[in-house]
Amino acid sequence: MHVPKRSAYWAVIPAAGVGERMRADIPKQYLKIHHQSILEHAINCLLTHNDIAGVVVAVAENDTMWQNLSFSTHKPVITTMGGRERYHSVKNALDRLSSIANENDWVLVHDAARPCLRHQDIDQLIKVLREHPVGGLLACPVRDTMKRSDENETVIQTVDRATLWHALTPQMFRIKQLRHALQAAIDHQVQVTDEAAAMERLGLQPKLVRGHADNIKVTTPEDLQLAAFYLTRLIDT
Numbered sequence: 067m068h069v070p071k072r073s074a075y076w077a078v079i080p081a082a083g084v085g086e087r088m089r090a091d092i093p094k095q096y097l098k099i100h101h102q103s104i105l106e107h108a109i110n111c112l113l114t115h116n117d118i119a120g121v122v123v124a125v126a127e128n129d130t131m132w133q134n135l136s137f138s139t140h141k142p143v144i145t146t147m148g149g150r151e152r153y154h155s156v157k158n159a160l161d162r163l164s165s166i167a168n169e170n171d172w173v174l175v176h177d178a179a180r181p182c183l184r185h186q187d188i189d190q191l192i193k194v195l196r197e198h199p200v201g202g203l204l205a206c207p208v209r210d211t212m213k214r215s216d217e218n219e220t221v222i223q224t225v226d227r228a229t230l231w232h233a234l235t236p237q238m239f240r241i242k243q244l245r246h247a248l249q250a251a252i253d254h255q256v257q258v259t260d261e262a263a264a265m266e267r268l269g270l271q272p273k274l275v276r277g278h279a280d281n282i283k284v285t286t287p288e289d290l291q292l293a294a295f296y297l298t299r300l301i302d303t
């Protein structure tokens with residue numbers, strides 16, 4: 067009897083940004099929270115999850131800090147060169163991943179700057195999407211009333227928030243489909259700020275999977291304190 071091989075789950079982490087809004091003298095993913103860099107928190111959460119087979123990290127060409135990180139794992143942790151924008155970095159990492167993974171395996175793309183991810187959110191993402199034809203992303207519903215403005219920062223419209231979500235990461239798609247979607251965006255010079263947007267361009271409909279709102283992307287100096295607070299709570303529970 068032919069038993070189909072189960073798809074594996076891999077992680078890709080774009081970590082080649084400089085994080086200008088952080089105004090720090092090193093790239094924000096290398097700033098430390100509780101003795102570990104933001105990037106180590108993000109990678110370790112993925113590596114210590116039972117379903118994740120390995121990680122490909124895109125680092126900047128002039129990166130001098132990656133070599134100082136350490137991970138206690140037998141799983142592969144592979145680096146590749148980052149690109150001009152986030153989606154170029156992800157595409158490079160997928161190209162590298164394709165040399166060790168099956169093209170129908172799943173990939174979870176996670177921002178280097180999100181250190182507060184939980185195993186519970188990865189579990190939920192995989193549980194909801196493992197049989198899904200497209201894939202999807204962690205997200206949480208918008209809470210505040212939403213306004214649209216003109217170029218003078220004057221309100222022109224109140225937008226119905228009932229159907230609005232914050233797109234978080236990880237975002238989970240099949241390696242082959244996501245590679246194709248990102249290449250299409252690059253070929254057509256369309257800037258996509260997340261993987262789902264690249265898939266949507268092809269008419270596909272990613273699924274939203276409710277995640278924890280504290281899975282924040284560290285962007286400004288205030289976020290660093292908030293992430294430290296959230297991480298303390300996660301460690302304590």
Ligand code: C5P
Pocket residue numbers: 079080081082083084085095124148149150151152153155156176177178179283284285
């Ligand atoms: O700058 P922002 O926080 O939106 O970046 C999101 C993620 O994309 C970060 O993990 C950052 O390191 C990564 N990135 C990248 N290559 C770029 C720009 C950003 O890997 N050229």
